[in-house]
Amino acid sequence: MFPCVCGGVYDGLYVITGKIPGYKNSDLQLLPSSTTKRAVWEKYVAANSETTARLAKYSTFCYLWRLYAPRITIMKPMTDLCWICQKNSTAMIRSANKTEEEKSVVIKRAEEHQN
Numbered sequence: 001m002f003p004c005v006c007g008g009v010y011d012g013l014y015v016i017t018g019k020i021p022g023y024k025n026s027d028l029q030l031l032p033s034s035t036t037k038r039a040v041w042e043k044y045v046a047a048n049s050e051t052t053a054r055l056a057k058y059s060t061f062c063y064l065w066r067l068y069a070p071r072i073t074i075m076k077p078m079t080d081l082c083w084i085c086q087k088n089s090t091a092m093i094r095s096a097n098k099t100e101e102e103k104s105v106v107i108k109r110a111e112e113h114q115n
Contacts, residue, residue, distance in 0.1 A: 025071070033077040037062055084113050 031040070041061045048055055056064060065072070088110040095103045 027071055029072045030075045031072065033075040035074055037065065037074070085110075088113060 038058065041056075041058050044061065045055055088106070091106045092103075092110065095106045
């Protein structure tokens with residue numbers, strides 16, 4: 001079942017070598033963060049709807065995924081902000097207990113970067 005699901009049904013599988021930020025295991029195959037296990041299961045059901053074989057229910061599919069394909073995982077969502085925007089956002093959060101002048105400096109710096 002899993003060679004069919006991961007090899008033929010879902011073409012968005014990424015094979016990434018080396019260390020992946022946020023993951024301890026470097027031997028992973030990643031699905032995009034916009035994908036869910038349910039979406040992969042639905043593709044599995046649709047791809048095998050013409051066969052006479054019994055199809056796995058969703059809970060069994062998830063169990064088999066953990067058992068036979070532990071290296072295939074869904075990526076964690078990453079930010080789409082640039083480094084300066086991330087720094088400005090963090091600075092705004094940390095400026096909550098600061099004076100109004102310090103807050104305005106942080107906001108002005110963020111606005112300048114946006115323009």
